Amino acid sequence: MSSDPRLYPPRERTVEPKRPVDFAAELNEAQHKAATHPDGPLLIVAGAGTGKTRTLVYRVAHLIERGVPPQRILLLTFTRRSAQEMLARAERLVGQTSRGVHGGTFHGTAHRLLRRFGPEVGLAADFTILDQGDSEDLMQISRAALGLGDKTKRFPKKETLHHVYSRHVNTDIPVGAILRDEYPRFVEFEDDFARVFADFTARKQDRGLLDYDDLLLYWALMLEAVPAVADKVAGLYDHILVDEYQDTNVLQARILKGMCRMHRNITVVGDDAQSIYAFRGATIRNILDFPREYHGAKTVTLEENYRSTQPILDATNLLISRAEERFSKDLYSKRTGGEKPWLVTAQDENQQTRFVVDRILELHEEDIPLREMAVLFRAGYMSADLEIELTARNIPFDKWGGIKFLEAAHVKDVLAFLRVLENPRDEVSWYRLLLLMPGIGEVTARNAVQSMADLAWSHDSFGRFTPPPRAKEAHGALVRLLADLRTRSGGDESRVAYEIARVRAMYDDILRERYDRVDPRLSDLDQLQTIAGGYPDRATFLSALALEPPSSTSDLGFGGESEDDTLVLSTAHSAKGREWDAVFLIWAVDGWFPMARALGSDDEIEEERRLMYVAMTRARNHLAVSYPLNVYDTRRGADYSMDQLSRFLDRGVRRAFQRVTLETPTDAAIDPEAPAKAPEVDLKALLKNRFAPPPAP
DNA sequence: TTTTGAAGTCTCTCC
């Protein structure tokens, strides 16, 4: 390992030089130590709000100032959003040079490297990416091909198969052990699991398909199995920085090991108290064992919190103090003012909603912009009532996390057309596509796919398939459409948008036939077309959709003029790494947060606790946690039931809160016989909206 | 073999 800064020639200052960064003055002592750490492994243990991002940004700046060429720095983050944000901040420090820094998610980076080096390790050049749903569908195809489809009713369904497979790949835990641990009832099928997985794997290779796990897996394999390629890939970067290290898994740790084989210049930042992705294989061990894994690693701990007021920290410190095994940190703040966070008891969901909206407007009156406020919850569907109310009261909001859009059947349908054009061996998409066609069912679809495979997926192989009479028309139309799109160029603006338009000429009728709620679905497709217009070509578009799904409803680009001042609604997971002046955490009900299905093991409960910790530590000045006492629960026979406050807010933790109990609900809410309350109408809003475009769905 | 309608199944987090 070399720590000689002269390794790199002095940087050419082609860009207007910024002021030299005064690292000592702009960072506290611990941050400074981390940012200016010389070469070699570095672990930054950074509590919530301690300036983790800031430190990482300054470290990037420092490396560049030291003369490391920006393009030889790799910054791995958890979301695309945080990569962009960090690079933008780095640019403000050291100027445009920082644009050369490579930043992105593990999966995004893997994709980029595999497009470049994949062929050298035997990967198809035109590979396409399967999202989770696609992988599950392919798993189903494998299962059926092995005759495990219907013979045994008890055989696990495709989601379970995929989950086990994915866990195995990401954690290196043997399949048998996973089954014993998570699915004891399926232990007897261990051999069948292995057979399905073998077929699944072979099928993907054959068809040029990569799922999310494969992206990481092939990256690791390039580094571990093919020395010549490994040298090239690892040789691309001299410094690797990893954000949110607590949420990486064993496979990602292997990748990092391989990427650092020549220099060991690795910086990882994380907070074990915020580890919330065990469900997808992340292990807290990566961060706990980092000092052992990388001998001589320097550890820096950031403990001063700059985000939250002390009363909020008191509450969150108490909350997390109940957790086991962690790097001990005591977060403190010099922001001693501020009031205790609120713990709000609402009588029912509706009252909780009204409280949140009223309080938001109140804070807004106090000059807190909407974009400085967020409402957080455990799962996407929990904001439904709130969304209705916000829409009714004309408060603009963005919802993060619920990536329903790309998972919607009709969107996947349209994409399937594009995907078979892109990769004619994409069995999953062919299958989906064929089943859409009138007169073609499972058997015909399987035959068609088989016959195409027999003809080595040549372009005319679908045309040469002889369909049964009733499917003749649909077959012919599809053959013509695909052939046409393959050969002819057309469309003025975007090629992809044009292709979607052509596909829709055929598909929209099918949609009307097969689905209800046609209008919103059609407008989804309009949006898809708009998004497509922004991409240069089909391959880029499809990969981007899989790797960087639009993360909020506003990213979908409807309407045009997006509101500047917009409230954020977000799942606790998607809120990670962000902060707001005021944060509302709703549905702090046991069984909702923690979710009932996460109560299976202590580990899962602990993860839920950390998740709540993440949610509450997003707040700078105002924090309100609310829960409704009575929940209208359809599962328990359409009746109101009394609910309990989340177990994480025990007696001790509650002492850090001030209690707010809302008055009893209106009679209408209790008595079904009572006449419905007249809807509250916001005349001003109505007038304002009179000529405005219709609100987003 | 495909289609259709009805019963049945779960509900999450995300690249």
Place this chain on the structure above:
DNA sequence: GACTTCAAAA
């Protein structure tokens, strides 16, 4: 309440 699976009809 939305989507899948199952059984019966075309």
